[in-house]
Amino acid sequence: MNFLANPLLTANALAAPWFGSSNDSAALPGGEALASMMDPFGFGRAAVSYWRDSVERNILYWDVMRERGNQYLEHMEQTKPNVLGFETEVLVDGRTLPNPTNYELLRVLPPKNIQIDPQKRPFVVIDPRAGHGPGIGGFKPDSELGVALKAGHPCYFIGFLPFPEPGQTVEDVVESEVAFLRHVIALHPETTEKPMVVGNCQAGWQIMMAAALEPEVFGPILIAGAPLSYWAGEHGKAPMRYTGGMTGGSWITALTSDIGNGLFDGAWLVQNFERLNPANTYWKKQYHLYANIDTESKRYLEFERWWGGHVVLGGNEIQYIVDNLFVGNRLSTAQLVTRDGRRIDLRNVRSPVVVFCSRGDDITPPPQALGWIRDLYAGEEDIIANEQTIIYCLHDTTGHLGIFVSGSVSRKEHSEFTANMDYIDVMPPGLYETTISHADEHTDAELIERDYLLEFAPRNFEELDRDVMHQPEDDRRFATVARISEINLGFYRLYVQPWIQSIMTPEAARWIRRMHPIRLGYKLMSDRNPLTVPLPVMADYVRRYRQPVEQDNIFKALELMASDQIVVSLNAWRDLRDSSTERLFMDIYGQPLLQAAVGLYGDAHVHRRRPGAEPEHRRFIENRQNELRHKIAQGGPHEAVMRSVIYVLGGAPATDERNFKRLRASRAELEPSTSLSEFKRLVREQFFILKLDREQALNTLPELLKGQTGEEIDNYISHLEHVFAASGELTEHAAKRFDQVKALFDKARPAALAAPAPETAPTSDPTAATAEIAAEASNTVTAEKAQESSVEAPKKKPATRPAGQRRSSPRKR
Known part of the structure; x- marks a missing residue:
């Protein structure tokens, strides 16, 4: 330990008489005067101070990486891993249902300082199964579950286990969620109000499917950062929507599942997410920890506990999702039919739907979160005719994860949605946009119970189109991708899949999952690696004698400038990559010859006929x-x-x-x-x-x-x-x-x-x-x-009378 840590003290002591020490410039007699003579501008002292600080930060940084690896291994060894910050109890295990699934219904037990009112509407949160494990909707006090508990609502959570049940399908998952909600309703016979259901990301389209099939079990629905219209998007943004076309369709999904012996490793989905923002993935996130190592380690490890909790999906599940949603875009046009012949039509949803999305989200941008409204309805009067209430809320800056992870978003948007669910539930049919303003800006403060006020404004399709930005010519391009995907998938299943399936074994699939670069990064920096043995000892010593550098240190400023340049360079590379991908996609799938070859050239509907005229x-x-x-x-x-x-x-x-x-x-x-x-x-x-x-x-x-x-x-x-x-x-x-x-x-x-x-x-x-x-x-x-609604009957021509003439009172008549 002395050999590893003492150089920090030794170097500082040797440099003190010449350059001075940032923390003890008079370490030796006459040191301060000698330092001023030898280093009149203080560069030497700044260099020594910065050198010591950087060595200390490096040691602390790598020790946090070691803790992250240990945390990952501990988390993955759990039978039912989740990152919920509240105690729970299992009420229904999806493995016991007629069609078994790896989902389960949990009752969230409130903290001791919170009282639950059983008369209030139940609150159910469903997390996405998109590569990560469950719990992000309630992993800290300021979260979706946290604000509902503070409001006194009985809270429930629908989570999932790391591995799917054999033969599990997306329809089985939807049926499980319906069964869970029926159980929640049965637990609260004293209230006539149906549960409010929150679906984050991929869970959003799942609960919309469930609500379309079984609308009577749902109260208000909040879908946060949930994509429902996968072809929608603004040029220059949303690069993920081109992925299917650039890989030739969904055959790559089938190949990945076959390599996993029928299981799809969620780490691949996480990797796709990380590639969207290389500056954040490869530098910014890690540098932020390094630069603020004294204060950021707890928050970083808390988030990484969820980020590194990778789960596995069934091969047939992910294939259904990619074919029918990501590539086929069949959900928003009522083209999905269940195995028992029921059409999944989102117009059947009878509960108010709140769509929460953000302009800063590159995973589910507003066009993909709101485009399904444009796909299903001819106008706002069509929404009214279907007796549906659709409310959308647009955040200006937060990213995809911030929609359901950010504490500031939970304290503001999610708190308001939760507090006003009864109000939302009685709103008349129509299309509305909600805004949230600070309570101090309004009168009648006694009627505003929180710091913010939720307001609603009716919207028409012209206003909606400003955010959806629908471009019909893009529909034919994505429809061409869907046809190409079907052709390539057929070839793969005919010529390649039998060979892959014949050579893959469960042991080989497990080894491939363990060797995934993302998983390997966690394991290599853990206590299982003997090279990390000195780290905890060194880190403990550094914490006891920590001497952080001053913020006005010139070398610290140069470090920040270098970091900013790295971020700018990576962002420039990302923008070049995304623009090139978009241009290539548009050129390839916009070719009339290719469109004609798959039978789409001149097709006015592009198999997206709006189902409103049935x-x-x-x-x-x-x-x-x-x-x-x-x-x-x-x-x-x-x-x-x-x-x-x-x-x-x-x-x-x-x-x-x-x-x-x-x-x-x-x-x-x-x-x-x-x-x-x-x-x-x-x-x-x-x-x-x-x-x-x-x-x-x-x-x-x-x-x-x-x-x-x-x-x-x-x-x-x-x-x-x-x-x-x-x-x-x-x-x-x-x-x-x-x-x-x-x-x-x-x-x-x-x-x-x-x-x-x-x-x-x-x-x-x-x-x-x-x-x-x-x-x-x-x-x-x-x-x-x-x-004006399409259900409105023609009005009679009103009678007229001379201007200024008033009707007499009943007594006068």
């Missing part, structure tokens, strides 16, 4: 219209109040959570026995009634209030004023609508108590005011025209 879809809309027409005049005061809220606010029951809190409070006062599920049904039903025939829906308001006293009607109006005041003063257009509603409420008052109206000339048409205000609103608010 006969069953049209029958669904017609039946729904007829059902709602019979309900226009049915109901009572509660229907009248809700219909008025939706009408005045222009379609949505609230613009942010403040309106919802006051609306929920009003609901509790008006009808205390109404459950949240009944409230949700009421909101959606009244929304569609207004879309179907707004004029008749408004004219029947007095009929819904028939029999109410004047005092009760005043209370209803007071409740409406309270709700509308939550977000500030109403716009001029909304105020006119509210005046119209109050006039209709006045018509329902008993004759002796009807409110007097100003002295005006009577009108022969008692509904003329209603018609005029509705017509004026239609002309002044162009955004409403974009939201």
Whole structure:
């Protein structure tokens, strides 16, 4: 130990009388004066200080690498490895289901300082099985599970084991997740609300498939960084979407699975991810640890515990994923059919879907996260006709992992989604974008329980296209890749696969997995390597006598400059590689001759026909219209109040959570026995009634209030004023609508108590005011025209009257 560590002290002592020591410039008598004479500019002292610091950092860095390797080996030796930061208990083992899978349902046990309310909606997180092990959704307090636990929700986690069950398929996994959710629902008979489900990355498309097949078991769905439209993307970005074309299709996936003796090593997926950003993989991440070795080791090891926890997928699973999703893009166009003949159509999802993505994500950029909306629907009115609520949230900067790993994202976005899940669950059908602003920027602070406010704005397809950036000419290129992939896969299975499968053995497959470069990097720097024996002793000595260099040291500054140059160079190489790949892809698969050879040239649909014109879809809309027409005049005061809220606010029951809190409070006062599920049904039903025939829906308001006293009607109006005041003063257009509603409420008052109206000339048409205000609103608010539903029936031409003439009150008439 003395031989290895003492040179640090010896060199410092020898240099002190000549250059001075950064920590003890007077180490020897007259040392400071002599140092000033010999080194007037301090370069020698800075060099000695930097040299010592760099040697110490090197020793500490390699000791952290040794700890990382030990951590990896310990983690991989566990039977059920995960990186959850909370204690759990297994409720259902997927290996015991009729179609066994390596998935399991875990109950998350809350920390001692957190109280769980069993009456609250259950919260379920599903992590991606894309090379890494499970647990990233709850590996620290500020995580998806962490914020749900703090909010008092019963929390569950769906994880998986390192190796799949024999013969396991993607459909088996989807069925397992449905079975797990049914079990969660059975555990909470006291609540009528279905679980909120969070699907991270690859788990996002899995739960969307499950929700399309079994919509009744899902509450609100949050898909974070989840790709559903794999052909979408912006030129110059999203280089991963070209991978299938540049490898000639999915035959390479089949080859990798055959080399693994029927198993696909997830380390290959991790390697593909790392190659996307070589600057971060080969330098920036490691240098950040080296430069901040005194403070970053714990965080680094915590993340590497998940990053190095590689799992294995079944060969048929990964082949299904690549053929049908990555290359075929069949999920977003309703082309997938289960083995029992059920079509997987995402339009069947009945729960609100929240899409959380980021512009800084190069794995799942916004076009791939949102493009499925464009693939399935002709417009926002088509979404409304299908009674679907789709909400998307765009982060500006965070990367793919940051979407469900970053503590700042969890404290802000995920906290808001969790806290407002009931609000999201009652929003009317349509397309919305949500933004999150700081609470200090708004009034009514008593209605904002956290540091941020969640707000919603209706969106149309023109606005959506700014983020999706759909380019039809690219569709034919990717469709050509899909055809080429099928051809190459057929050749591989005919001529190559039998040879590979005949020579591969389980032992050879295990040896190949162990020798993977990523796995080998962890094992070589561990205690199993005898060359690492001195590291812990040296690192312990350095920590006791650590002398970090000052930040203003010139050599430290030169080190930072050199690091920045390395990052810039690697980024330049990455950009050149990605642009060359994109240009090559576009040139090869854009050739008319190649497209014609696979039968696609001149094909207008490119096997991506939007499924919105199916006969069953049209029958669904017609039946729904007829059902709602019979309900226009049915109901009572509660229907009248809700219909008025939706009408005045222009379609949505609230613009942010403040309106919802006051609306929920009003609901509790008006009808205390109404459950949240009944409230949700009421909101959606009244929304569609207004879309179907707004004029008749408004004219029947007095009929819904028939029999109410004047005092009760005043209370209803007071409740409406309270709700509308939550977000500030109403716009001029909304105020006119509210005046119209109050006039209709006045018509329902008993004759002796009807409110007097100003002295005006009577009108022969008692509904003329209603018609005029509705017509004026239609002309002044162009955004409403974009939201008119395809279920809306033709309106009658409104009656007209002289300008300025007002309708007389019921008493006057």
